[in-house]
Amino acid sequence: MSAVALEIRDLSIWYAGAAPAVLNIDLAVQRGEILGIIGESGSGKTSLAHAVLGLLPASATMRGARLALAGTELIGASPAALRAMRGPGAAMIFQNPGAAFSPLHTIGEHFAAFLWRDRRMSGHDRRARIVAALHDVGIADPAARLSAHPFQLSGGMLQRVAIAAALLMRPALLIADEPTTALDVTMEAQILHLLRGIRENAGVAILLISHQLGVIAEICDRVAVMYAGRIVEEGPVAAIFARPRHPYTQALFACEPSLIKAGALRLPVIAGVVPRPGGAGCGFASRCVHADAQCRAVPPPWQADADHRYCCHRIAA
Amino acid sequence: MTQLVPVLATNGLCVDVPARKNRMILADISLALHGGEILGMVGESGSGKTTFGQAVMGLVRPSAGTITLDGQALAGSSAKEFRPLRRAAALLFQDPAASFNPRLRIGAIVGEPRRIAGIGRVTTAELATLVERAGLSASVLRKFPHALSGGQARRAAVARALAVVPRLIIADEPTAGLDVSVQGGILNLFLDIREQGTALLLISHNLAVIRHVSDRLAILYLGRLVEIGPTDAIFRAPRHPYTRALLDAEPEADPARRRTEPPLMGEVPSIFARPTGCEFHARCRFVRPRCRDEAPGVTGIGERHSVRCHFPLGGG
Amino acid sequence: MLFTALFAPELTPYAPTAINVHMRLATPSPAHLLGTDELGRDLLSRVIMGTREAMAVALASLMASFLVAVPLGLIAGYGGPLLDAALIILFDSLSAVPMIMLGLALTVLLGPGVPTVILTIVMYCTPTYARMVRSQTLALKSRDFIRAEEAMDASAPRILFIHLLPNVIGPLLVLGCLDLSTIIMLDAGLCFLGLGVAPEVPSWGNILSDGFDLIRITTLPLLVGGAPLVLATVGFTLFGEAVRDALDPKLGRGART
Numbered sequence: 084m085s086a087v088a089l090e091i092r093d094l095s096i097w098y099a100g101a102a103p104a105v106l107n108i109d110l111a112v113q114r115g116e117i118l119g120i121i122g123e124s125g126s127g128k129t130s131l132a133h134a135v136l137g138l139l140p141a142s143a144t145m146r147g148a149r150l151a152l153a154g155t156e157l158i159g160a161s162p163a164a165l166r167a168m169r170g171p172g173a174a175m176i177f178q179n180p181g182a183a184f185s186p187l188h189t190i191g192e193h194f195a196a197f198l199w200r201d202r203r204m205s206g207h208d209r210r211a212r213i214v215a216a217l218h219d220v221g222i223a224d225p226a227a228r229l230s231a232h233p234f235q236l237s238g239g240m241l242q243r244v245a246i247a248a249a250l251l252m253r254p255a256l257l258i259a260d261e262p263t264t265a266l267d268v269t270m271e272a273q274i275l276h277l278l279r280g281i282r283e284n285a286g287v288a289i290l291l292i293s294h295q296l297g298v299i300a301e302i303c304d305r306v307a308v309m310y311a312g313r314i315v316e317e318g319p320v321a322a323i324f325a326r327p328r329h330p331y332t333q334a335l336f337a338c339e340p341s342l343i344k345a346g347a348l349r350l351p352v353i354a355g356v357v358p359r360p361g362g363a364g365c366g367f368a369s370r371c372v373h374a375d376a377q378c379r380a381v382p383p384p385w386q387a388d389a390d391h392r393y394c395c396h397r398i399a400a
Numbered sequence: 401m402t403q404l405v406p407v408l409a410t411n412g413l414c415v416d417v418p419a420r421k422n423r424m425i426l427a428d429i430s431l432a433l434h435g436g437e438i439l440g441m442v443g444e445s446g447s448g449k450t451t452f453g454q455a456v457m458g459l460v461r462p463s464a465g466t467i468t469l470d471g472q473a474l475a476g477s478s479a480k481e482f483r484p485l486r487r488a489a490a491l492l493f494q495d496p497a498a499s500f501n502p503r504l505r506i507g508a509i510v511g512e513p514r515r516i517a518g519i520g521r522v523t524t525a526e527l528a529t530l531v532e533r534a535g536l537s538a539s540v541l542r543k544f545p546h547a548l549s550g551g552q553a554r555r556a557a558v559a560r561a562l563a564v565v566p567r568l569i570i571a572d573e574p575t576a577g578l579d580v581s582v583q584g585g586i587l588n589l590f591l592d593i594r595e596q597g598t599a600l601l602l603i604s605h606n607l608a609v610i611r612h613v614s615d616r617l618a619i620l621y622l623g624r625l626v627e628i629g630p631t632d633a634i635f636r637a638p639r640h641p642y643t644r645a646l647l648d649a650e651p652e653a654d655p656a657r658r659r660t661e662p663p664l665m666g667e668v669p670s671i672f673a674r675p676t677g678c679e680f681h682a683r684c685r686f687v688r689p690r691c692r693d694e695a696p697g698v699t700g701i702g703e704r705h706s707v708r709c710h711f712p713l714g715g716g
Numbered sequence: 717m718l719f720t721a722l723f724a725p726e727l728t729p730y731a732p733t734a735i736n737v738h739m740r741l742a743t744p745s746p747a748h749l750l751g752t753d754e755l756g757r758d759l760l761s762r763v764i765m766g767t768r769e770a771m772a773v774a775l776a777s778l779m780a781s782f783l784v785a786v787p788l789g790l791i792a793g794y795g796g797p798l799l800d801a802a803l804i805i806l807f808d809s810l811s812a813v814p815m816i817m818l819g820l821a822l823t824v825l826l827g828p829g830v831p832t833v834i835l836t837i838v839m840y841c842t843p844t845y846a847r848m849v850r851s852q853t854l855a856l857k858s859r860d861f862i863r864a865e866e867a868m869d870a871s872a873p874r875i876l877f878i879h880l881l882p883n884v885i886g887p888l889l890v891l892g893c894l895d896l897s898t899i900i901m902l903d904a905g906l907c908f909l910g911l912g913v914a915p916e917v918p919s920w921g922n923i924l925s926d927g928f929d930l931i932r933i934t935t936l937p938l939l940v941g942g943a944p945l946v947l948a949t950v951g952f953t954l955f956g957e958a959v960r961d962a963l964d965p966k967l968g969r970g971a972r973t
Contacts, residue, residue, distance in 0.1 A: 297651025512870075
C-alpha cells in the first residue's frame with residue numbers, strides 16, 4: 084500500500100477552446116493526512132478535485148508529469164482503469180449532499196448498489212456492513228434509515244450518509260468539496276469533527292476544499308492556497324496561519340471576519356477581479372500592492388521559507 | 401444614534417405554516433429597531449428568520465401580533481394595510497438575481513420603485529447616480545440580470561432599494577455566495593447607509609460577519625427569540641446556552657484553538673414536532689427538570705438586553 | 717434560425733400573390749393552369765384567393781384567441797382561488813362542446829360568413845390557451861421577482877401586465893405558431909361542411925367540397941383543394957418548431973458552458 088495517497092506533479096487542465104483552468108500544480112497528500120485547499124471562485128480548486136476522480140468533461144484536456152492515486156498513474160489511463168479507481172482509489176463528497184442521491188431510491192438501495200463490486204457477499208453480510216458504516220458516521224438508529232428516502236433526511240444527516248457511502252469502498256483518499264458550506268454552523272462543527280475522527284480511525288487521507296479559513300484551521304494539517312489556477316502558497320497550517328507570505332494569502336487573512344478586531348469601522352476588501360488563469364506573469368499582479376513591472380511580465384519563482392513555500396518575486400524568504 | 405420612536409417594532413408576532421393551524425414558523429417575536437441602527441438577526445435552519453423579513457413586508461400573513469411603523473400599528477394584513485411599510489421599507493432577497501424580472505434591463509429594474517410610487521419620469525442620470533451610490537458603474541444599466549455577477553446583482557438590488565430613500569432596509573443573507581474578499585464591499589455599503597439614518601435588519605447565519613456590522617443581535621431558535629441585545633455584550637458574555645453554542649461553533653481561523661468536541665450535538669427539531677417546555681432543552685448542556693416542563697418567559701438583563709431562559713448563563 | 721429563413725419563402729408566395737393577383741372568379745379565361753371547376757371558374761385563382769382566406773381567418777382567429785385567452789389566463793393564475801375556480805369552470809364548459817356543434821350553433825345564430833368562422837375557432841381555441849397561460853402564471857406567481865414587486869407595493873395590474881405577461885407569453889407564442897396549421901385545417905373543415913363562408917367565396921374547404929362532388933368525373937379539383945392544405949400544414953408546423961427553437965433560452969444566449 085503506497086504511503087502517498089495522492090501525488091500530483093506539474094498538472095495542467097484546459098477546457099474546450101483552450102481555456103486553462105489549472106496550471107502547473109504540484110501536490111501530495113500522505114496517508115492519514117488532511118490537506119486543505121483554500122481558494123475563492125475562479126481559483127480552479129473544483130476543477131482540480133474533479134480531475135483526480137476523472138470527472139472532467141470529455142472536452143477537457145489534462146497534461147502533467149504525474150497524477151497518481153495510491154500509486155496508480157491516472158494520466159492517460161483507460162476509462163476502465165479510471166472507473167476501477169473510483170471507490171477504492173478515491174471517493175468524493177459534495178457541497179450539496181442531496182444532489183448525490185437519486186430521490187427515487189431508499190438509502191438501503193443506494194448502498195447496496197455501491198457494493199456492486201463484491202458479488203460474493205451475502206445479503207445478510209451486506210446489510211450488516213451498511214448498518215455498521217452508517218453507525219460509524221454517527222447516525223442514530225441506522226437500521227431504520229435504510230428504508231428512508233433522501234428527501235426525508237436533513238442536510239446534516241445526508242452529508243453523514245454521503246460520507247459513509249464514500250468510505251464504504253475504503254478509499255485511499257477522500258475528497259471533500261465544500262462539505263459544510265450548505266450546513267448550519269452547529270452541524271458544520273459536527274461534520275468537521277467526524278472527518279477528523281475518520282482520519283484517526285480509518286487512516287484515510289483527506290483532501291478538503293473550502294473557501295473559509297476557519298474550516299481549514301479547524302481540521303487540516305497542511306494547506307495549499309490557490310489563486311487563478313495556480314498554487315501560490317503551500318505548507319503546514321500552523322506555519323501559514325502564523326506567517327502568511329504571499330500577498331494574496333495575506334490579503335485573504337486581512338479579510339477574514341473572525342480575525343478582524345471588533346469595532347472596525349470599515350471592512351477590508353481585495354479590489355479588482357480574479358483574472359482568468361494563464362496570463363503572463365503573476366496572476367495576482369493586477370490586485371497586489373507590491374506589484375511591479377516584473378510581476379506583470381514574468382511568472383514568479385518558488386521561494387522556500389523555513390517550513391513552507393510560496394510563489395512571489397517581491398517578498399523574499 | 402437612536403431616536404425615541406422605533407422605525408419598526410413587532411409585538412408578539414406569530415406566523416403559522418399556511419393551511420395548518422398551530423404549526424408555528426414564528427412564535428411571539430417582539431423587538432424594536434431604531435433609525436441609524438443595524439439589528440442582526442441570526443439563526444440556523446428552522447429559525448424562521450427569512451419568514452420574519454417577509455412577514456414584515458406583508459409577503460407572508462401573520463397569524464397573531466402587531467407590526468408597528470413609526471409608532472403606528474398596521475391595522476390588518478391586506479396589501480392595502482401594508483402599503484405604508486412597503487413604501488417606507490425595502491427587502492433584499494437571498495438570491496438577488498432571482499428578484500429581478502429576467503426580461504427587464506437593470507435600468508428598468510432600478511427605476512421600478514419610483515415608477516410604482518408615481519414619481520414622474522426617471523431620467524437615466526438619476527438611475528446612474530443610484531447605481532453609483534451602490535458601487536456600480538453606470539454601464540450596468542443596459543445589462544440583463546443574468547449578465548451580472550453575484551456581487552453586482554447584490555449591489556443592483558441595493559440600488560433599487562435606495563431608489564425611494566427607505567427608512568428601513570431588510571437584507572436576507574446579504575453575503576451568501578460572496579467570496580470573503582468581496583463581502584466587505586456590501587457590508588461597507590450597509591455601514592454607509594446606516595450613517596444616513598436608515599434602519600437596517602440584516603438576516604444571516606454567518607455570525608462572524610454579522611458581528612462587525614450590527615449594533616444589536618437577535619438570536620432565533622425554532623421560530624422563537626431566545627436572546628436579544630447589544631452585539632458586544634452578547635459576544636463577550638452570551639446568556640442563552642444556544643447563543644453560547646452558536647458562538648463556540650463558529651470556526652475560528654486559528655489552528656491553535658481547535659475544539660476537541662463539537663459544542664452542540666443533534667439537530668434542530670422539526671417545527672412539526674416541537675419539544676415541550678423550553679424548546680432547546682433536548683440539546684442544552686445545562687438542562688434541568690424545569691426546562692422540560694415549563695416554557696421560559698423573557699428575562700431582562702441590562703440595557704435593552706433580554707433572554708428567554710430559566711437559568712441564564714452568568715454575566716461576563 | 718436558419719429554418720425560419722428557409723421557410724419564409726414558404727410564406728411569401730402565398731401572401732403577395734394573393735393580394736396582388738385579383739382574379740375574377742366567374743370568368744373563364746384561355747390559360748387555366750389548374751383547369752376550371754364545374755362553373756368554369758379558374759381553379760388556380762380560386763386556390764390563390766383561398767390562400768388569402770385561409771391566412772386571414774387563421775391569423776385573425778389566433779390573435780383574437782390570444783386577446784381573450786391571455787387576460788383570462790393571467791387573472792385565473794394570479795387572482796384568488798375563487799376567481800380561479802370560476803374561470804376554470806368557464807374554460808371547461810367551453811372545451812366540452814365539440815367544434816362542429818359550436819360551428820352549427822353559431823351559424824344558425826349569426827348566419828354563415830367569415831366572422832362566424834372566426835368566432836367558432838376563437839371559442840374553440842381560447843380555453844386551451846387560457847389554461848396554458850394560467851399554469852405558467854401559477855408557476856411564476858411565487859417566484860422571487862414577483863414577490864419583490866409585491867414587496868414594493870406594485871399594483872396588481874402592473875404585476876399582471878408588465879411583469880407576468882412578458883414572462884408567460886413565450887410558450888404561448890410557440891404553441892400559437894404550431895397551431896396555425898391546425899387552425900387552417902379547422903377553417904377548411906368548417907368550410908367543407910358548409911358551415912363557414914358562403915359557397916361563392918373561394919376557400920380551400922369549398923374547393924375541396926366542390927371537388928368531392930365531382931370525384932366520379934375528375935379528381936383534379938379535389939387534388940387542387942387538398943394540396944395547399946397539406947403544404948400549409950407542414951410548412952407552418954416546421955415554422956412553429958423553428959420559432960420554438962429560436963425562443964429556447966438554452967440554445968440562444970446561454971449556450972456556452
